[in-house]
Amino acid sequence: MFAYVIRRLFVGVIMLLVMSLVTFLLFFAGPLDPARFACGKNCSEAQQAQTSKALGFDKSPVVQWSDFVKGVVTGRQFPDDPALRKAAPKLVTDCPTGCLGYSVVSTSTVNKEFKEAIPVSVSIAIFAFIMWIIGGVLFGVIAALFKGRLLDRGIVGIALVFFAFPTFFIGQLFLQFVAIKWRVFEVPDYMSIAEGGIGAWAYNLLLPAFTLALFYMAGYVRMTRAFVLESMGEDYLRTARAKGVRQSRVLFKHALRAALTPLVTMAGLDFASLLGGAIITETVFNFNGLGKLAVVAVNTYDLPTLVGLVILLATFVILANIVVDILYAVIDPRVRVG
Amino acid sequence: MSSSTPTLAQGVGTGAGASGTPFLSVRDLKVHFPTPDGVVKATDGLSFGLERGRTLGIVGESGSGKSVSSSTILGLHRGSRAMVSGEILLDGTDLLSLSDEEMRLRRGREVSMIFQDPLSAMHPYYTVGNQIAEAYRVHNDVNRKQARARAIEMLDRVGIPQPDRRVDDYPHQYSGGMRQRAMIAMGLINDPGLLIADEPTTALDVTVQAQILDLLQDLQKEFNSAIVIITHDLGVVAEMADEVLVMYAGRCVEYGPTKQILTNPEMPYTWGLLSSVPDVTGDTDARLVPIPGNPPSLLNPPTGCAFHPRCTYRDKVPGSLCTTDLPELTPAKSGGFHVRRCHLPDPAAVYAEEVVPEMQADMTGEPIEETEK
Known part of the structure; x- marks a missing residue:
C-alpha cells in the first residue's frame, strides 16, 4: 500500500510538471502581450519592454517554465532580471521555496495571494460538502425507499429544480431576499476563525455554502437514489432478506454499503475541484476566495496567478484521486492488496 | 376459480397419509405480476406437499415459474407488485396470511433458501463469517462473539477447512464450491424445517456439484429438514429427490415419486x-x-x-x-x-x-x- 501511494504521488508530480508547461505554452500562444496588461493603459514602448524584462516575459515560454519549476524547488527573487534587482534592491521581493510566481496585478507573490484566498474557498467547500453529502444521501435514500410514490417524486422533482437553476440565480435570490430584503441573515462577509471566532465564521459561511450545496445536493439525491435502487436488485440483498434481516437493516447495512463506492468517487472529486474555488458563488457573495481570484486573474491576463491556480487545483484533484483510491480499498475488500 | 383441480394434488405426497396436512403444503398457489402489457402468470395454480426429511425436486426450463414459486414460499415477493393467492401451509401455519413482520421472523429460521450463484448471492463487502453470523443473530439473542463461534461451528460442519481462520475471509477469497458450502451453512444455521435450494449446483463444476449434493443429503439426515430443490438438471433430481414436480409455463404438468x-x-x-x-x-x-x-x-x-x-x-x-x-x-x-x-x-x-x-x-x-x- 505504501509503495503504491509513493508511486501514485510520483506520477502526480509528473502530471503537475506537464500541466504547468502546457499552461505556459497556451498562455503565450495568444496574440496578447501580457506585459501590456501588467504595465497599464498609457504605457510607452520602453516601459512595456522594461515590464516585460522585470517579469521575465521576454524569455521563451519553456525557459520561463523552467524558471518557474526552479522557483518551486529552490525559491527565487523578483524582479526576474538580475540587472533590475541590482538597480533597485529595495523593490526586490523574495519568494522562498515553493514559489509560485509574482503577480504584478496584485503586486505580491502568488503564494501570498493564495494564503489569503485558500481559507475562504476551503471553508466554503467544507461547509458545502458536509451539507450536500448529508442532505443528498439522506434524501436519496428516502426517495429510493419510497420509489414511485409521491414522496419520491416530490424529492426528485425538487432536486431537478435546484439542479436546473444556476448557482448565481439561487445565490442572488438568497442574497436579495433572505439577506437584504427580509433581513433573516446579515449579508455574509467572510470572517476567519481568528478574527471572529467559530460562530461568526460559520454564520457568514452559511448562505454561500448552502447555495453551493443545493446544486450539488440535487445531483447527489438523484445519484444516491439510483445507486441504492441498483444495489437493491442485487442477489445479495435477496439473500439478506431471505435470512430474515429487518428491511431497514437490509437498506442501511447492505444496500447503502454497496452504493457507497460510486458515491465516494464522485464526492472525492467534486470536493477537490471545489477546493480550487467556487467561482460563481464567491463572486455573487463577494468572498475573496480562489474562485474570485481566478476571475480577476483571467480578466487581467495575470499569468503567474493563473499558473498557480492551475497547479493548485490540479494538486487537489490528484490528491483527491489518490485518497479515493485508498478509500476504495477500505470500502471494498476485493480491491485490497495482498 | 381456476380450471385446474387443486383438490387432486392437494396435500399429496408420500407423507400425506392419515395424519392429514404434511409439513409443507402448497395449495393452488398463484403468483401473478401485473405489467403494462398484461398480467404475467408466473405461477398459476401450483399444489404440492412435502414431509420433513424428504426432498422434492422441481424441474422445468428457465421461466417456468420454479424460482418465483419458491421465493414466494419464503415471502420474498412481499413489497413487490406480485399478486399472490392460494395457501402455503408450513407446519400448519398459512405463510401467506402472516404479517410481514411475522413472515420475516420465520425467514431464515423456519424456512431458508440457498441461491444459485453463491458469488453474487453473498455481499462482497462483508466477511463470510459476518454474513453467516448475521443469519444467526437475527433470530437468536446472542452477542457477536457467540454468533461468530456458531458461524465457525457451521463452517466446520459444511466442510470448510480451518474454519476459525476462513471465517474472516471475504467471499471472493473462497472457491466456488466453498462459497456454496458457506451459503448452506448460512441457510442451516438456525436449523430450519424447510430448505429451498434454488439451482444450488448450477454455477459449480461437476466434481464440486457432487460434493455439494452429498453435503446437502448428509445435513438433511442430520437436521431432518424438508428440502425443495429447484433444478433443470435431471441428474440432480435422480440423486437427490424423493419426489419430482415438473413445471411448464407456471403450472405443474407432472408430479410423482422420482x-x-x-x-x-x-x-x-x-x-x-x-x-x-x-x-x-x-x-x-x-x-x-x-x-x-x-x-x-x-x-x-x-x-x-x-x-x-x-x-x-x-x-x-x-x-x-x-x-x-x-x-x-x-x-x-x-x-x-x-x-x-x-x-x-x-x-x-x-x-x-x-x-x-x-x-x-x-x-x-x-x-x-x-x-x-
Missing part, C-alpha cells in the same frame, strides 16, 4: 426433458435431442395445454382438445400419487412404444435426421 417420473413419465414435456439428457455411456457422435421450439411467454401463454405448440404427439389426441382445453391433472397409470396433465388417451403406452425405442436409438449414435421444422 422413480416413477424417471421410469414411467406420462407427459410429453417430461419425455422431452428425459430425451435431452446426454448419455455418458453412449456414442460420442450422438447428438443431443432438444425439445423443439421455445418456452412459452407467460404474458400470453398458448391456449389449452401450454405445451401444445411444441408437442410432437398432438396428432394422437382426438379433435383439437390440446389447443382448446387445459388438461386436468389426472392420476397416472403407475399409481401412487403420480399425476400428469395430458390429453393423450394412454400416454404410458405411447411412452413405452414410441419414446423409449427412439431414446435408445439416439443413445447408440445412429445417424439422426434433422427434425427441426
Whole structure:
C-alpha cells in the first residue's frame, strides 16, 4: 500500500510538471502581450519592454517554465532580471521555496495571494460538502425507499429544480431576499476563525455554502437514489432478506454499503475541484476566495496567478484521486492488496 | 376459480397419509405480476406437499415459474407488485396470511433458501463469517462473539477447512464450491424445517456439484429438514429427490415419486426433458435431442395445454382438445400419487412404444435426421 501511494504521488508530480508547461505554452500562444496588461493603459514602448524584462516575459515560454519549476524547488527573487534587482534592491521581493510566481496585478507573490484566498474557498467547500453529502444521501435514500410514490417524486422533482437553476440565480435570490430584503441573515462577509471566532465564521459561511450545496445536493439525491435502487436488485440483498434481516437493516447495512463506492468517487472529486474555488458563488457573495481570484486573474491576463491556480487545483484533484483510491480499498475488500 | 383441480394434488405426497396436512403444503398457489402489457402468470395454480426429511425436486426450463414459486414460499415477493393467492401451509401455519413482520421472523429460521450463484448471492463487502453470523443473530439473542463461534461451528460442519481462520475471509477469497458450502451453512444455521435450494449446483463444476449434493443429503439426515430443490438438471433430481414436480409455463404438468417420473413419465414435456439428457455411456457422435421450439411467454401463454405448440404427439389426441382445453391433472397409470396433465388417451403406452425405442436409438449414435421444422 505504501509503495503504491509513493508511486501514485510520483506520477502526480509528473502530471503537475506537464500541466504547468502546457499552461505556459497556451498562455503565450495568444496574440496578447501580457506585459501590456501588467504595465497599464498609457504605457510607452520602453516601459512595456522594461515590464516585460522585470517579469521575465521576454524569455521563451519553456525557459520561463523552467524558471518557474526552479522557483518551486529552490525559491527565487523578483524582479526576474538580475540587472533590475541590482538597480533597485529595495523593490526586490523574495519568494522562498515553493514559489509560485509574482503577480504584478496584485503586486505580491502568488503564494501570498493564495494564503489569503485558500481559507475562504476551503471553508466554503467544507461547509458545502458536509451539507450536500448529508442532505443528498439522506434524501436519496428516502426517495429510493419510497420509489414511485409521491414522496419520491416530490424529492426528485425538487432536486431537478435546484439542479436546473444556476448557482448565481439561487445565490442572488438568497442574497436579495433572505439577506437584504427580509433581513433573516446579515449579508455574509467572510470572517476567519481568528478574527471572529467559530460562530461568526460559520454564520457568514452559511448562505454561500448552502447555495453551493443545493446544486450539488440535487445531483447527489438523484445519484444516491439510483445507486441504492441498483444495489437493491442485487442477489445479495435477496439473500439478506431471505435470512430474515429487518428491511431497514437490509437498506442501511447492505444496500447503502454497496452504493457507497460510486458515491465516494464522485464526492472525492467534486470536493477537490471545489477546493480550487467556487467561482460563481464567491463572486455573487463577494468572498475573496480562489474562485474570485481566478476571475480577476483571467480578466487581467495575470499569468503567474493563473499558473498557480492551475497547479493548485490540479494538486487537489490528484490528491483527491489518490485518497479515493485508498478509500476504495477500505470500502471494498476485493480491491485490497495482498 | 381456476380450471385446474387443486383438490387432486392437494396435500399429496408420500407423507400425506392419515395424519392429514404434511409439513409443507402448497395449495393452488398463484403468483401473478401485473405489467403494462398484461398480467404475467408466473405461477398459476401450483399444489404440492412435502414431509420433513424428504426432498422434492422441481424441474422445468428457465421461466417456468420454479424460482418465483419458491421465493414466494419464503415471502420474498412481499413489497413487490406480485399478486399472490392460494395457501402455503408450513407446519400448519398459512405463510401467506402472516404479517410481514411475522413472515420475516420465520425467514431464515423456519424456512431458508440457498441461491444459485453463491458469488453474487453473498455481499462482497462483508466477511463470510459476518454474513453467516448475521443469519444467526437475527433470530437468536446472542452477542457477536457467540454468533461468530456458531458461524465457525457451521463452517466446520459444511466442510470448510480451518474454519476459525476462513471465517474472516471475504467471499471472493473462497472457491466456488466453498462459497456454496458457506451459503448452506448460512441457510442451516438456525436449523430450519424447510430448505429451498434454488439451482444450488448450477454455477459449480461437476466434481464440486457432487460434493455439494452429498453435503446437502448428509445435513438433511442430520437436521431432518424438508428440502425443495429447484433444478433443470435431471441428474440432480435422480440423486437427490424423493419426489419430482415438473413445471411448464407456471403450472405443474407432472408430479410423482422420482422413480416413477424417471421410469414411467406420462407427459410429453417430461419425455422431452428425459430425451435431452446426454448419455455418458453412449456414442460420442450422438447428438443431443432438444425439445423443439421455445418456452412459452407467460404474458400470453398458448391456449389449452401450454405445451401444445411444441408437442410432437398432438396428432394422437382426438379433435383439437390440446389447443382448446387445459388438461386436468389426472392420476397416472403407475399409481401412487403420480399425476400428469395430458390429453393423450394412454400416454404410458405411447411412452413405452414410441419414446423409449427412439431414446435408445439416439443413445447408440445412429445417424439422426434433422427434425427441426
